[in-house]
Amino acid sequence: MKKVEAIIKPFKLEDVKEALHEVGFEGMTVTEVKGFGRQKGHTEIYRGSEYTVDFLPKVKIEVVVATERVEAALNAIVKAAKTGKIGDGKVFVSPVESAVRIRTSEKDEAAI
Amino acid sequence: MKKVEAIIKPFKLEDVKEALHEVGFEGMTVTEVKGFGRQKGHTEIYRGSEYTVDFLPKVKIEVVVATERVEAALNAIVKAAKTGKIGDGKVFVSPVESAVRIRTSEKDEAAI
Amino acid sequence: MKKVEAIIKPFKLEDVKEALHEVGFEGMTVTEVKGFGRQKGHTEIYRGSEYTVDFLPKVKIEVVVATERVEAALNAIVKAAKTGKIGDGKVFVSPVESAVRIRTSEKDEAAI
Amino acid sequence: MSMKKFVLLLSALALSFAPPMALAQETTPAETPATETAAPAEETPAADAAAPAEAEKPTAEAPAPAEAAAPAAEAAPAALDSGHNAWQMTSTALVLFMTLPGLALFYGGLVRRKNVLSVMAQCLGCACMITPLWWLCGYSLSFSGGNAFIGDMGNALLKGIDVNKTGAGSALISDGIWVIFQLTFAIITPALIVGAIAERMKFSSVMLFILVWMFAVYFPFAHMVWGGTGFMCGPLNKLASIKAIDFAGGTVVHMTSGWSALVLCLILGKRIGFGREQMTPHSMVLCMVGTGMLWVGWYGFNAGSALAADGIAVTAFVTTTLAAATAGLVWALAEWVLRGKPSVLGFCSGIVAGLVVITPAAGFVGFTSSIIMGVFAGAVCFAACAYLKKALGYDDALDTFGVHGVGGTMGAILTGVFADPKVNPLLGEGGMNLMPGLVMEQIKAVGLTIVWSVVATAIIAYAIKFTLGLRPTQEVEQSGLDLAEHGEGGYEH
Amino acid sequence: MSMKKFVLLLSALALSFAPPMALAQETTPAETPATETAAPAEETPAADAAAPAEAEKPTAEAPAPAEAAAPAAEAAPAALDSGHNAWQMTSTALVLFMTLPGLALFYGGLVRRKNVLSVMAQCLGCACMITPLWWLCGYSLSFSGGNAFIGDMGNALLKGIDVNKTGAGSALISDGIWVIFQLTFAIITPALIVGAIAERMKFSSVMLFILVWMFAVYFPFAHMVWGGTGFMCGPLNKLASIKAIDFAGGTVVHMTSGWSALVLCLILGKRIGFGREQMTPHSMVLCMVGTGMLWVGWYGFNAGSALAADGIAVTAFVTTTLAAATAGLVWALAEWVLRGKPSVLGFCSGIVAGLVVITPAAGFVGFTSSIIMGVFAGAVCFAACAYLKKALGYDDALDTFGVHGVGGTMGAILTGVFADPKVNPLLGEGGMNLMPGLVMEQIKAVGLTIVWSVVATAIIAYAIKFTLGLRPTQEVEQSGLDLAEHGEGGYEH
Amino acid sequence: MSMKKFVLLLSALALSFAPPMALAQETTPAETPATETAAPAEETPAADAAAPAEAEKPTAEAPAPAEAAAPAAEAAPAALDSGHNAWQMTSTALVLFMTLPGLALFYGGLVRRKNVLSVMAQCLGCACMITPLWWLCGYSLSFSGGNAFIGDMGNALLKGIDVNKTGAGSALISDGIWVIFQLTFAIITPALIVGAIAERMKFSSVMLFILVWMFAVYFPFAHMVWGGTGFMCGPLNKLASIKAIDFAGGTVVHMTSGWSALVLCLILGKRIGFGREQMTPHSMVLCMVGTGMLWVGWYGFNAGSALAADGIAVTAFVTTTLAAATAGLVWALAEWVLRGKPSVLGFCSGIVAGLVVITPAAGFVGFTSSIIMGVFAGAVCFAACAYLKKALGYDDALDTFGVHGVGGTMGAILTGVFADPKVNPLLGEGGMNLMPGLVMEQIKAVGLTIVWSVVATAIIAYAIKFTLGLRPTQEVEQSGLDLAEHGEGGYEH
């Protein structure tokens, strides 16, 4: 199994979720994160004090998938999340050795 | 070392924490996340506009453990987090190659 | 590629970010988390009811780096985040198998 | 585009009310001047007429026209009464409180987190822009002499307003506080429109729209309804073409803003993602806090419109309370029965609906009537927001039309139905004798208000659309107006 | 079950106060009718008695009984005074402000995030339900004629309430505003109970409980304490069995709600996870904001209870300020000394405790007495919340009992101790001569209030428990009442 | 240390104003006693002088000195007027509302999340500590007899304050409400200082500083400016050395707090991370809500300072409104032009600046003057916050100096420029004849206020610094004052 972890623009969450659903991924976990990268943050001015807010709000989606389905997940995410503008984000794939469904104690592929 | 990562129902956090303590795990990191899966979200109606909130608040617990103690952590979590109802969540295990304790620069097993 | 994942004290975020920048890491993702460990939480008293808040606010920084640059990232983080007091946190290193930049579909090292 | 069609349809519908108005307008030129030039002592409207019925205060609800009050003042100089004046100052503070922070919270809580400050900035912008405007010419255009439709520049720069004189508003309160009391109404009215167009209109365009709209709609309506020479000011103007009544602003405030809001939100178009994305209120807590403040502040609005701390003020106080609570209860019960759960937003919406509906009636109807009006308010506005909006599909973001447009219209008509000369003698034969045909007059007033508001708003909105533009870029809208337009976030990140 | 035992114990304790009451009750049937039927002119209570002492306002704190005021009004028709009436309207708005949004914020901030709307819905529900009820029969049962314990239906549907008449409340304010002023008290009282049972009671059961409780407890107490024929209305009823005094609601408001809250929370049981889970306030910021609003609104409550903008009102204004601040200081200092840190919740709790304790005394005691009462308020209520609750182990979620029950009881008794005829001549020989034995009368009133509240609440609570049920399912409680019961969340997710 | 130098520079600058003051002080010993001992009837200041001009209320803005009012009262006992008294109670409640929760929200929203409660605790602490202090001796030292600089202990424990008497403040309101009205000013003044030193001062040191500061600065200034024997009380004291005017507290409230805030924040030093870390407001929403409350409450502050619900009060009401809105507009426009975006904080800051600047002038200037003063307020305070602070580099966390120090100083001087005897006859020849040389008197008053505030604050601050210490440990400051100092967090974690 692999964990496919995508960092995307928040307003693309809905699209990515639907794209994943369409290729059969029902389960996923989403976290609100702050991203630093090439995309610039904005400047806020409060009564003359300037602050550069250098992070940008991003959303992290984690989907654990069977190894053979990594490609499908990856493609669905990339396609749905792309705007072509800087800051679209990344997808990382990393190994997962086992999985358990707490409710049933099912293991691995059966658990996800 | 392995990372044991559990996604559970928020109100089970206290129980899981205690269960982990009992089997000797003191350190862990907790994140508030949103979960999508088989468990259905709820519907909110605001003056006639219906919204299906399809995610559910979940809590993610991460514990990095020595490889031989994975089973102990896993069992403790599964036992404490189970309600038997849909949405109880998952536990994933993945490899961790090294660890450092920032304060002392201790490494690996000594660091966790 | 590796993921370098650090759990640090929130007020050290700025320092760690700068340290990483200095050694050439521009991209990273930051999450607010709660940490449990040896460091004690505090006690709050509300009209006679005592509550021990046993977690502490921490910040998790994730940087995906080329394998050969792990050491550089690790050192930068440890140096910047250290206060020498309990609760400084940990750094974990784990494998990442592939990466994609959503905007350009660049892969792996080129993507990070 | 269905939106365009809808606007056309609406304008058509609106214009169908126009003929009788047009007729009425034709007849006025002849009559109106007479009021101004002659206005012989024995015709002095409300001031004398109401006097026997209610000795302590000549006007029961609205300003004695300046020209009428002046001679009266000479004969028996009306003294500033400390109690009435105290109540008027309190009321004025309460009405400002309705906008800042009441409405800002009510609306601010209902938008998404990324737009909360934009709504607040628009409320602040209304207060800060309209106040100097009011000083410059707004008050004068609304309340100084003029013809049946608009005042003149006689009080520009508040020239001639003397704090130690009375009569501009009523014979017992300072003319100065009357000016500011009316200002607070002029502030909240355009601020109400903000609810319909929330989350998707450029700040510059909002402010420009409001600036023009004040001249095109608000000042004329304040004059027509509450000015001594006003076209539809039944209580003060014996020569009014439409002898309608409006205690505290059913037409002037709620209908003008509600109908303008509908048209503007149609021309503006829907929010990106409307119907597809979650657009739930980001903080029902703020919304509830704003509701409480609106209710409390509304006592200044309604009971303050008596322009005295007298029995009529108390009537308004009681009816306002009864209608608000009843409508809140009815809305929540409707939700409970039809949707399974009574919500905080339901209570809040009902309360505001009740307050809107009772506004034109507050000092004219009896206690039990106000309960009945509250029931209507809760039920009809609930239906408008829950079903009508869905059926027609416009994006009235925070239901300004559903509550203020529908509620204001219904309230104006029901005021005609429930008005009672025993409650307010000004309505009766001893007063201005307004009862015969009152419902029809109210309907005429409603019609004129709809036509005028719809047409004026459409013109202004299209003019801005094709010049400055109405909407921000898609990216700005999606990332939120707060950061893009104001350089701030509502909450620390 | 220890809870059951505790309730029994409490009822037993409560009933131990009963005998003297029972006696008192027995004697009244003979006397009370006399008040109603005969009530000869020279016996007309407060109205005349107080007149010489304070010429401008006959009643110093409470309603002149309708029947007494009527004939007086014929002789010398009391005119609506604009200043007094203005203050009464302001006060009424302020007391509503205490509930919406004051109390809603104070309580809402103290619960967990998942239950913030449920508390607000209960406050809104009180306002929206009790208002039409007040119109229907509540006012009438509280203040219209009747016997020593309850009014009659003479003013049902507010029949007979004339805004241009005075005398129902005092001789100088409109009867209409008196009705609504009293309504705002009837709204906040049950809303206070919400604090004790927060986070674990079904909305339907809360509303049903309150509905019945109004008839069983509130209307009788409003009548007994402030009605001209009331059983323990010392200032107005020469024939009162208990000649107690209660300026603004120590017994009627704080004791009834506080003791009922204790019993209800005992019968209801503890929150799931009580003592084990973190149940820290989700927003001390909201709580602090609510506290500020409560303090400001309380001026309407206390100084408004003078029913005039006179010297007594000013006395109440001053004592309210002094007691609130002093109690806030004392509570925070107690925390500082005993716990190491002065907390915002400590300041807020102390302020509210001070306001509660001074409520029955506000217009009866001197300045320095109010400082002393503030010290008691801060110290004793702090101890009740910090130690007593822990020792007894009940789950009074937001300390309604610790603050309103304990504070109200202490305040009622201290009022007897510190009442001063030089401050309020009504108490003295020129007035109703209430000073002799006043402390004992206050203790009797306290006893009757406790017994009545405890018994009535126990009966209603058990009745609902065994029919509709009191608590939601465990799952609902754990996931929070907001979503489950109202279909909304307090904040965007 | 550049900070030290700055303080020295400031003190030097301050002392450069001193010589004329010193002179003035020398001359007073001879004159002041005369006021107290002799004060012959025909010299009785304001009370009589203003009488013909404004029959209904002797004093136009400030207290009739107790000794002057007393004999007058005997001759023709001034009765408590219900309307004026009602307005004074309302105003008092409004001014308390400014601090709790107005200022607490305004400041609380501007700090970082981890310090929100510390700011609120300091506001609560002011209210709870100063109230009993006021009862103990504060009121007396401010307003009871005494010499030109400070009162005496004649009214300690509020001895001699009779709610049924008038004259302490004005001839028509109860002495009791005058005491509490003034208390609310004494509460908010030190609370304003909190803004400058936010996020980095120990709670114990804050409270101790304020306690001493009240004696060293506030009580003397209240006495000097508003006391009948006061050193610079032009309107009441014919023998005043500086014949300055200050309607509602430009010097007493805003300048003392603003200049003290500057000095204290210099001595205290910058926040850790200042200029390096993000220190953005944690909730502009709270800040905006606080602004609305401040604006509304300020009507009590300014119009309440008329001490009557009369024409002067209405003047103050109007000018307050016009200045606030205009300044808000100007500040936001300045941002729009110079920074690209109008911000909510810009509107809010401008509104507060406008309110500050109009405060000393509110009842003395005409409508159009108030618009001009609003323009100055918005432009100059914007420049002070946006450029001056940056240039000098001090860490005035929430811009207390930039708004209250700069705005208060400018307002005091502009009051001299725009004061108009046609607006307030007290200024004219029929009154106290204060117009000749008024600007120079205002500048003297400004100078004395700066010198006194700067010197007194420097002494107290250094004294505390070297004993109790001013700042918490670095760890406490970094983790936030809320948890460390109050054991609570502002929001659930």
Ligand SMILES: Nc1ncnc2c1ncn2[C@@H]1O[C@H](COP(=O)(O)OP(=O)(O)O)[C@@H](O)[C@H]1O
């Ligand atoms: N090396 C990295 N490790 C972890 N997260 C990264 C890394 N580089 C970028 N990110 C995340 O991806 C987001 C987008 O990256 P950015 O460089 O701004 O644009 P782009 O994805 O278009 O190259 C960042 O905001 C950050 O959250």
Ligand SMILES: Nc1ncnc2c1ncn2[C@@H]1O[C@H](COP(=O)(O)OP(=O)(O)O)[C@@H](O)[C@H]1O
């Ligand atoms: N494939 C997955 N990858 C990551 N997280 C998942 C995945 N499937 C489920 N989850 C997480 O587990 C939670 C519970 O899953 P769900 O399907 O609702 O119930 P159950 O765990 O009982 O099967 C989800 O809310 C989501 O957070």
Ligand SMILES: Nc1ncnc2c1ncn2[C@@H]1O[C@H](COP(=O)(O)OP(=O)(O)O)[C@@H](O)[C@H]1O
């Ligand atoms: N085994 C672990 N797995 C994951 N996170 C851990 C683990 N142990 C500690 N942490 C994280 O590191 C933080 C610091 O650990 P702690 O034991 O308090 O101090 P120190 O890092 O100085 O040893 C914790 O708050 C927690 O977030």
